[in-house]
Amino acid sequence: MQMVLGLIGNLGWPELVILLVLFGVPVLLVIGVVAVFMVKKKSRQKEATCGGCGYIVEGISSLLCPECGGDLRKVGIVKGRE
Structure with missing residues (x-):
């Protein structure tokens, strides 16, 4: 050294x-x-995510993203890949 x-x-x-x-x-x-x-x-990711913020929305019952508050019908849901 x-x-x-x-x-x-x-x-x-x-x-x-x-x-x-x-x-x-x-x-x-x-x-x-x-x-x-x-x-x-x-x-x-394999899970479906919010198109606005990327928060995992798979399994939620609301049409509003709990993270950003975006309407999932407007911002969209990004399907996860297998």
Whole structure:
């Protein structure tokens, strides 16, 4: 570990920028890809949701969304995917 810290301490600005580009950019790309997959997984809900706010409305007896108060006949109900 001391050897690595010693090498980093002896590097100049150009070398540090190159290290940041070589290691920092790939890490950020991996984080971005993971975030995209998490968002896609969340959007694959099986339940029916309110077209206005996304609240799960499956099984409610009212025609008004309990979250946003929207009329489900107007804002619509988004059917979940299997």
